[in-house]
Amino acid sequence: MDTILYYADNYVFDKLYAKIWPSCTKVVADTVISAWPRDDIWRINLSIYMITCFFGWTLYLTAATLSYFFVFDHDYMKHPKFLKGQVRMEIQCALGAIPWMTLFTLPLFVGEIKGKSMLYDGVPQTTYDWLYLILSVPSFLFFTDCGIYWFHRWMHHPKVYKYLHKLHHKWVIPTPYASHAFNPVDGFLQSLPYHLYAYMIPIHKYLYMGMFVFVNFWTVMIHDGAFISHSTVISTSAHHFVHHLYFNYNYGQYFTFWDKLGSSHRQPTEEQYDKSLRDDVKVMARQAHDAEEIENETLGIKPKSN
Template sequence: MDTVLLEYADPYFFDSFYGKILSSQLLSNSTLGPKLLETVGTWTPDNTYRQFLSIFILVTLGGWFFYLATACFSYYFIYDHDMMKHPKFLKNQVRLELECALSSIPGFSVLTVPWFLGEVKGYSLLYADSPKTMYDWVYLIASLPVFLFFTDMGIYWIHRFLHHPLFYKPLHKLHHKWIVPTPFASHAFHPLDGYLQSVPYHLYAYLIPMYKWSYLGMFVFVNIWTVLIHDGEFFLHSDFINSTAHHTVHHLYFNYNYGQYFTFWDKLGGSHRRPTSEQYDKTLSKDVKVWAQQSKEADSIEGEDSVKAKKYFN
């Protein structure tokens, strides 16, 4: 991904950033300033330290931008605000989700930099040549569902293992604090949790050739999809797509629907729970009796620490 971004960011931003901003009067007058300036002055665009820092800045700023832009749009124009009356909706939850996500994104970023740095150094199988022949176009188009299938498989198993007692409390439980999530919960993870679930995306680029612009586009799509499955609006009634309704079931009842895009792996792994009229019927989805029953079941699961191993691997 950052092979594309650095190609444009270096001449239009980072050359100036390292040449001027780091040589500011404040830095020059500091104790470490002259030594740091001397070091940074040797950083050419292909310097590994410069690339590492540049990628970290790009991923962090990009992560904040895409998260806030997509989540804000979804929250104000799609999200059903009546769900904030649900008894499992926390006090000041939107603020808590925002604080968690914004503070975690730099952690996601620094952990993922080595993958992106490898791409920039040419170790991945991303390719830059535009499609020219019919075969090139067929391969490019076919690579998109293959990417989704591969990453969905990886995320399913990583997500499922994150619900195991060994990993749930220290890593994944934070995300399940949001039993009735808003779009701002989409990136409200423990940094290591968020990183682990991103590994299949990075691994794909090192295993299967993919056009670099397609790869970048899929990363944008991934971030949008992650927000949309937390928006509480159930436009899609599908037994094949792991839709918002399926992911709502996951947050309410914990032990089901670990997939990201499809229900295939949940069905194969025995963890699929089909959404019902609780989600699809607008009257029932806001019924206080339904909410009370959902809260009772969620409390029961929480009372068992949410993670009895026999529920996941029987």
């Protein structure tokens, strides 16, 4: 993030802040300098906030839009649990949540700028350095998958679910635009393991930045409704569709390991892999009925007596 901030200051913020708050005494090469120095903590916070919101919105809209038009199976929009105007609601929810999630995450980003994290830079010099860099990838994925699993599972507790996670499960049949459509506190908690990793385990800052971009793309991909992979190890879009439909399964982000360990794994069936079954009206009706029953059970709503 410090590298991004450096270039943003050079090309955007120095000029912007000079216009908003010019210095009356400092002029360099006929250019007015801002009275707000680069190392001011409030300027850093504001700059990082604007950068993160901009890239958050851009990455989300770009990835989700490409996935929606080129990958997502639009026949799923015929499902009885697909809401009227859902795509618009997903986008509005996500665009509104990103600034709040950014605000909650801001102290962690600023801490990285101030050197409080365990991020490091430089070119690896030894075989050990390169090996550590390579192993940082599975280490990051394993650590964050564990954290997300437990945060996610905790938010399905009946006393927590309706306050934090219920909004995301409004999209029982999600599109790629649902990927970031969270309650902001929910979204922040599920992103927290990514940031904690950088404060607990050394990782190269450019690799960390790349993993952060990958995480956002992956979040879109598991909502893309294209059930190509039949993996029992990777938590695919089919696994995550089962999670949205049946709620109390498949909390993991990347792998099925923690779900299997926590007895919450549910392998997708031909209902997801076979398009003729996916589009079957009777299958859709049963799925809708089951989804309502399971969510009501999670919320503690008793079934109506006949």
